[in-house]
Amino acid sequence: xxxxxxxxxxxxxxxxxxxxxxxxxxxxxxxxxxxxxxxxxxxxxxxxxxxxxxxxxxxxxxxxxxxxxxxxxxxxxxxxxxxxxxxxxxxxxxxxxxxxxxxxxxxxxxxxxxxxxxxxxxxxxxxxxxxxxxxxxxxxxxxxxxxxxxxxxxxxxxxxxxxxxxxxxxxxxxxxxxxxxxxxxxxxxxxxxxxxxxxxxxxxxxxxxxxxxxxxxxxxxxxxxxxxxxxxxxxxxxxxxxxxxxxxxxxxxxxxxxxxxxxxxxxxxxxxxxxxxxxxxxxxxxxxxxxxxxxxxxxxxxxxxxxxxxxxxxxxxxxxxxxxxxxxxxxxxxxxxxxxxxxxxxxxxxxxxxxxxxxxxxxxxxxxxxxxxxxxxxxxxxxxxxxxxxxxxxxxxxxxxxxxxxxxxxxxxxxxxxxxxxxxxxxxxxxxxxxxxxxxxxxxxxxxxxxxxxxxxxxxxxxxxxxxxxxxxxxxxxxxxxxxxxxxxxxxxxxxxxxxxxxxxxxxxxxxxxxxxxxxxxxxxxxxxxxxxxxxxxxxxxxxxxxxxxxxxxxxxxxxxxxxxxxxxxxxxxxxxxxxxxxxxxxxxxxxxxxxxxxxxxxxxxxx
Amino acid sequence: xxxxxxxxxxxxxxxxxxxxxxxxxxxxxxxxxxxxxxxxxxxxxxxxxxxxxxxxxxxxxxxxxxxxxxxxxxxxxxxxxxxxxxxxxxxxxxxxxxxxxxxxxxxxxxxxxxxxxxxxxxxxxxxxxxxxxxxxxxxxxxxxxxxxxxxxxxxxxxxxxxxxxxxxxxxxxxxxxxxxxxxxxxxxxxxxxxxxxxxxxxxxxxxxxxxxxxxxxxxxxxxxxxxxxxxxxxxxxxxxxxxxxxxxxxxxxxxxxxxxxxxxxxxxxxxxxxxxxxxxxxxxxxxxxxxxxxxxxxxxxxxxxxxxxxxxxxxxxxxxxxxxxxxxxxxxxxxxxxxxxxxxxxxxxxx
Numbered sequence: 010x011x012x013x014x015x016x017x018x019x020x021x022x023x024x025x026x027x028x029x030x031x032x033x034x035x036x037x038x039x040x041x042x043x044x045x046x047x048x049x050x051x052x053x054x055x056x057x058x059x060x061x062x063x064x065x066x067x068x069x070x071x072x073x074x075x076x077x078x079x080x081x082x083x084x085x086x087x088x089x090x091x092x093x094x095x096x097x098x099x100x101x102x103x104x105x106x107x108x109x110x111x112x113x114x115x116x117x118x119x120x121x122x123x124x125x126x127x128x129x130x131x132x133x134x135x136x137x138x139x140x141x142x143x144x145x146x147x148x149x150x151x152x153x154x155x156x157x158x159x160x161x162x163x164x165x166x167x168x169x170x171x172x173x174x175x176x177x178x179x180x181x182x183x184x185x186x187x188x189x190x191x192x193x194x195x196x197x198x199x200x201x202x203x204x205x206x207x208x209x210x211x212x213x214x215x216x217x218x219x220x221x222x223x224x225x226x227x228x229x230x231x232x233x234x235x236x237x238x239x240x241x242x243x244x245x246x247x248x249x250x251x252x253x254x255x256x257x258x259x260x261x262x263x264x265x266x267x268x269x270x271x272x273x274x275x276x277x278x279x280x281x282x283x284x285x286x287x288x289x290x291x292x293x294x295x296x297x298x299x300x301x302x303x304x305x306x307x308x309x310x311x312x313x314x315x316x317x318x319x320x321x322x323x324x325x326x327x328x329x330x331x332x333x334x335x336x337x338x339x340x341x342x343x344x345x346x347x348x349x350x351x352x353x354x355x356x357x358x359x360x361x362x363x364x365x366x367x368x369x370x371x372x373x374x375x376x377x378x379x380x381x382x383x384x385x386x387x388x389x390x391x392x393x394x395x396x397x398x399x400x401x402x403x404x405x406x407x408x409x410x411x412x413x414x415x416x417x418x419x420x421x422x423x424x425x426x427x428x429x430x431x432x433x434x435x436x437x438x439x440x441x442x443x444x445x446x447x448x449x450x451x452x453x454x455x456x457x458x459x460x461x462x463x464x465x466x467x468x469x470x471x472x473x474x475x476x477x478x479x480x481x482x483x484x485x486x487x488x489x490x491x492x493x494x495x496x497x498x499x500x501x502x503x504x505x506x507x508x509x510x511x512x513x514x515x516x517x518x519x520x521x522x523x524x525x526x527x528x529x530x531x532x533x534x535x536x537x538x539x540x541x542x543x544x545x546x547x548x549x550x551x552x553x554x555x556x557x558x559x560x561x562x563x564x565x566x567x568x569x570x571x572x573x574x575x576x577x578x579x580x581x582x583x584x585x586x587x588x589x590x591x592x593x594x595x596x597x598x599x600x601x602x603x604x605x606x607x608x609x610x611x612x613x614x615x616x617x
Numbered sequence: 618x619x620x621x622x623x624x625x626x627x628x629x630x631x632x633x634x635x636x637x638x639x640x641x642x643x644x645x646x647x648x649x650x651x652x653x654x655x656x657x658x659x660x661x662x663x664x665x666x667x668x669x670x671x672x673x674x675x676x677x678x679x680x681x682x683x684x685x686x687x688x689x690x691x692x693x694x695x696x697x698x699x700x701x702x703x704x705x706x707x708x709x710x711x712x713x714x715x716x717x718x719x720x721x722x723x724x725x726x727x728x729x730x731x732x733x734x735x736x737x738x739x740x741x742x743x744x745x746x747x748x749x750x751x752x753x754x755x756x757x758x759x760x761x762x763x764x765x766x767x768x769x770x771x772x773x774x775x776x777x778x779x780x781x782x783x784x785x786x787x788x789x790x791x792x793x794x795x796x797x798x799x800x801x802x803x804x805x806x807x808x809x810x811x812x813x814x815x816x817x818x819x820x821x822x823x824x825x826x827x828x829x830x831x832x833x834x835x836x837x838x839x840x841x842x843x844x845x846x847x848x849x850x851x852x853x854x855x856x857x858x859x860x861x862x863x864x865x866x867x868x869x870x871x872x873x874x875x876x877x878x879x880x881x882x883x884x885x886x887x888x889x890x891x892x893x894x895x896x897x898x899x900x901x902x903x904x905x906x907x908x909x910x911x912x913x914x915x916x917x918x919x920x921x922x923x924x925x926x927x928x929x930x931x932x933x934x935x936x937x938x939x940x941x942x943x944x945x946x947x948x949x950x951x952x953x954x955x956x957x958x959x960x961x962x963x964x965x966x967x968x
Contacts, residue, residue: 281708288700449675
């Protein structure tokens with residue numbers, strides 16, 4: 010029997026039934042490895058359902074610090090009979106199957122090229138507990154205890170985590186630790202030397218933190234000074250609004266009056282949510298909404314209004330699998346075009362595309378500066394992978410000297426002093442006009458905001474020349490945006506590269522791993538990670554430097570390619586699209602295979 | 618539409634209010650609505666109410682959706698910021714504006730197409746949330762700008778100008794507002810200025826969601842025999858339950874009323890509302906009674922107008938959300954950003 014032997018480099022996948030309480034136990038497992046100083050990433054693969062359907066939790070342990078999804082499974086913890094066959098089939102040859110052997114399973118249901126670890130979990134749990142719910146919940150802890158023993162995770166680390174988890178419910182600490190020990194002792198006694206996957210204490214985690222993107226996004230909005238949030242529940246963005254509420258309760262309640270320095274409205278739909286954001290922003294508050302694809306579809310008309318009437322707005326779009334309801338609990342990068350060109354008529358919108366929770370925190374905070382500076386909607390495009398999975402990333406930082414850029418708002422004093430106010434007048438040559446806030450001055454600066462055409466002084470006009478003048482200024486304003494949005498991150502290969510690669514968003518960790526593996530095989534690639542739309546000159550320059558550029562995207566239609574071709578005037582033939590859109594997180598193995606195949610093809614073609 | 622500039626000349630003897638403003642200071646651009654349109658009378662009543670209440674024009678934010686009614690904010694309060702948003706979605710924009718700065722007076726002007734059809738959801742949810750505002754629908758039962766289609770408030774059996782017959786049941790925004798928690802509800806008729814002005818004044822003094830439905834005949838498309846929103850029909854079927862006066866603090870009572878027929882109510886802003894009962898048994902402080910009364914009168918084809926309901930202890934959305942006293946749009950980094958120290962705690966909790 011071949012057995013995979015590995016220290017600090019393997020993938021454990023848990024197959025569970027949702028609603029069974031496995032999530033917190035599995036997360037504790039991942040955290041315990043982090044506490045051993047070994048980097049991990051985890052991914053939840055869950056259904057749009059509350060109880061009874063299959064759910065998986067995949068933990069990648071990587072001493073080298075590769076944080077993307079690797080692909081493949083070394084140890085399957087198969088706790089769901091519904092998905093047994095598929096789960097067994099997904100184990101790499103020589104890998105391990107850990108399962109509940111309380112009930113006999115026919116031999117035909119196993120494979121002979123994997124190692125079987127049997128543990129009568131239900132029996133153990135039923136013997137120890139009477140309450141059915143306790144039997145289920147502690148079963149999860151028992152298998153975590155056994156796995157910790159099998160993999161060599163220090164028992165003290167686990168015990169400490171349990172103490173932290175239940176610090177506010179102390180009565181639960183002792184029974185959980187007891188369950189943990191039950192699992193540990195069983196494994197020690199009956200399953201010794203069966204598993205050659207090991208975790209060894211290392212020092213590779215450093216100061217990094219383990220957070221979900223949506224939590225980081227909510228925090229970023231607190232730091233960015235958002236005072237108004239309006240939202241409608243939709244997976245996978247709900248936890249952004251919930252995180253904002255949680256962080257506000259912690260950081261934004263006035264100590265003296267116990268009153269809130271924030272307002273959160275759960276709207277009746279996404280149309281109302283964006284309307285409330287626009288109303289609040291028009292009136293000088295920093296406001297945002299969080300949504301997902303279907304919400305973006307509903308918001309289209311309002312987004313056109315905000316673009317044309319030049320009202321700031323921040324929209325956090327947690328992308329999921331589309332179109333329509335699509336795959337609501339799976340990840341994709343398929344809202345690029347609908348956001349970039351949202352609404353009828355000629356529009357262009359600013360997109361910020363973070364690679365991980367840390368950058369998402371930063372971009373959320375920054376988005377309010379950009380929205381007020383540019384007086385236009387700003388989309389923060391994250392996705393389900395970043396938003397709902399725990400990522401290991403650099404700690405968040407904040408410069409206390411940082412001040413908010415509140416943009417061009419004409420004050421009562423300036424109006425009083427006789428400064429000319431034309432709401433849509435380009436005074437500074439950057440195509441960004443001044444605005445006034447309602448209630449500013451008794452006799453100066455009032456204007457009518459509307460979605461219909463108007464002149465530079467906000468006066469209604471259907472004159473063609475007046476309309477075009479305004480539309481041209483909006484284009485120039487978009488030019489200004491190029492210098493304000495985050496620049497692309499360009500990295501040169503160690504050796505001269507013939508090809509470039511463009512990637513963005515949650516593809517980043519898998520891409521880094523793929524690049525290292527390809528380089529080891531002699532395939533060197535220069536890379537550009539896009540972080541924003543509109544594209545600056547640096548983007549065009551990068552693409553023009555190569556005959557062929559790989560473009561890795563998580564959608565079917567190569568939307569970023571369309572955007573680049575359209576906006577930068579690039580010959581589409583220069584791009585080689587690598588598209589991953591099955592809803593699962595893109596893996597390094599997938600990228601490596603796609604690029605290697607294409608490269609060998611190219612070199613073969615060259616040889617012929 | 619602001620095609621035509623108004624002359625700045627004014628009569629030297631024109632009355633001024635306590636702030637030194639004349640009527641002219643509360644006017645907007647020249648109306649481009651049809652001559653005789655009920656909406657213009659409502660605009661005038663709003664101007665009059667603001668003048669009487671000594672409101673600073675720039676402390677009002679006027680918002681609307683799309684349609685003839687939604688154009689009218691342009692024709693009043695020229696020194697106020699206005700927002701002509703998208704069709705049926707004014708309530709959400711107004712909600713956001715109100716959240717940002719609770720210190721202004723929020724005036725939402727809408728119509729029956731804007732609020733009863735495309736925007737029905739936003740209308741009821743905005744009221745439900747208790748947004749402190751004066752929400753007026755200029756209700757003519759017809760789509761004017763698109764030339765005469767029935768709206769959702771058109772009565773069953775109404776005839777259109779083009780000869781069509783409305784087979785659908787009507788939607789009553791007043792009943793709906795009562796049902797979803799409006800704390801001030803009135804109905805009026807654009808042809809009755811004496812009723813409209815004090816009703817709007819009382820609504821402006823109310824610290825919660827105030828809704829007034831004003832039947833406002835469309836002279837171009839819905840003022841013919843067979844329409845229940847025509848001037849003649851409304852005059853004939855108008856049943857006012859009360860008459861109102863809004864008086865400033867300590868203003869001398871000029872008219873004597875028979876005992877038992879008037880009631881004085883102290884309003885939130887210190888002024889007094891004097892209510893003269895027309896329907897002797899009508900109690901505008903009884904929400905359920907008001908709903909029953911509306912239904913029973915509607916059943917016999919009467920249009921109940923006047924102050925229909927008022928909760929003088931109303932609370933608004935900001936009270937529900939427990940927001941700080943200062944307007945949210947005035948808070949700065951110091952108030953809002955937890956800084957590096959806050960992040961240190963966050964990082965520690967996530968390692």
